[in-house]
Amino acid sequence: MSYKKRLDNRKPDELRKMEAKVGVIKNADGSAYFKIGNTCAYAAVYGPRELYPRFLHNPSKGILRCSYSMMPFSGSGNRVRPGQNRRAKEISMVTEKALLPVLNLDEYPNSVVDVFIELPQTEAGSRCAGICAASMALADAGLVMSDLVSAVSVGRVDDMLVVDLDYSEEAYEDGPVADIPLAILPRTDEITLLQMDGEITKEMLLDAIELGKKSCHEIYEIQKKALKEKYAVKGDE
Amino acid sequence: MTEILVKDKDIVVPGELLAKGMDAFPGPGSYRDNEEILSSRLGLVYLDRRTIKIISQSGVYLPKVGDMIIGKVIDIAMSGWRINLNCAYSAMLSMKDATSDYINKGEDLSQYYDIGDYIACKITNVTSQKLVDVSMREPGLKKLVNGRMFNVNTHKVPRIIGKKGSMVTMIKNATGCRITVGQNGLIWIQGDTKNEFIAIETIKKIEKESHLTGLTNRIKEFLEEKTGKKIEGVEMK
Structure with missing residues (x-):
């Protein structure tokens, strides 16, 4: 109908500009930075390390603990409040579940891997940026993983299917909007995160997921490149 | 028909395809999924005939008998x-x-x-x-007792010790410090203050440049420059 062209002139399947870096936080055992459009995420991994409180101990394998937090100055609107809130808690939980299928912590019973995701700047798609950064940071921490995890948001704005919605599209008012954060394992295309906000038909949802998988492969290449760059031999410095 | 798709010392990311076919074997840091052998770590490829190993370059220490x-x-x-x-x-x-x-x-x-x-x-x-x-x-x-204690990446410890202890012996002789290197990445140094600092600086340099070629010679030159003494008996490659 009325939404024929995206507000920022991108093609429907075009992602915002991305940037990825590994090993950005020196004190962490593994760390990564992922930026997509105006959304930036830092992820720091600590551990496997000693786990407290003791009742969380799992004697058969190590546990993963994620913490997602938007910094108080990171964006605008009432979503951004410093510290823990219900939204941050939910996203921490879904991030954990999106990452856990690739991680193998059998070698580390009774211990914990802590993942801290901080967002200094946000404009839509923050949980996906957080998952992309976290999966790179986990690999950087030398953990045993069967694959990386790539995530992107897909959705519809009016009658158009688009990937990587920005804030102006999420807030589009002249027609129905659906925002679907999606995380996949690029090797097998298995889905580890699928949420939805808005309204969409079954057919459109299935098409949107296919579109999202394609975009995740683009993100995967960027993640792979960033990880390899850290160890690339660069002559004499 | 088995094809090995990587070379020795290539950098691979988790989930990357290493080989196809049943004649190659997954060593530590890799796993098999039907016909395919995939990496489960970020690290360097090490080919040992038909066994593919991935040597990790980062991560925390895991206790091993005999260390x-x-x-x-x-x-x-x-x-x-x-x-x-x-x-x-x-x-x-x-x-x-x-x-x-x-x-x-x-x-x-x-x-x-x-x-x-x-x-x-x-x-x-x-x-x-x-x-x-x-x-x-x-x-x-x-x-x-006394001395200084500091931390290095546990995966770099073999390079700090060198072949049959050659690297650490060179630092000991050049600086006159007593040095003990733990496999868990803790290093103890004792000597006079000036030499302690030279030894620490040298070890940090090894940690940073361990993946580049000609390490022994570079460290030798570095030590000669810092201590102002000639180092004898180090084979030149």
């Missing part, structure tokens, strides 16, 4: 000491493994090793639940 490590006494129990290993698990040093002295029942153990002391010890046993036993009944294993 010589530096630990810190964190608690004193009824019949021994609890030792922090700079990793997710702590070790137990029992009385009979600590000293050849006769210790009376009920004697105060802190007169041997007190809380906060650093000791060089060897791992004698690791269980499936990562309960660790250490022993000090071997030549060279002792309490480390």
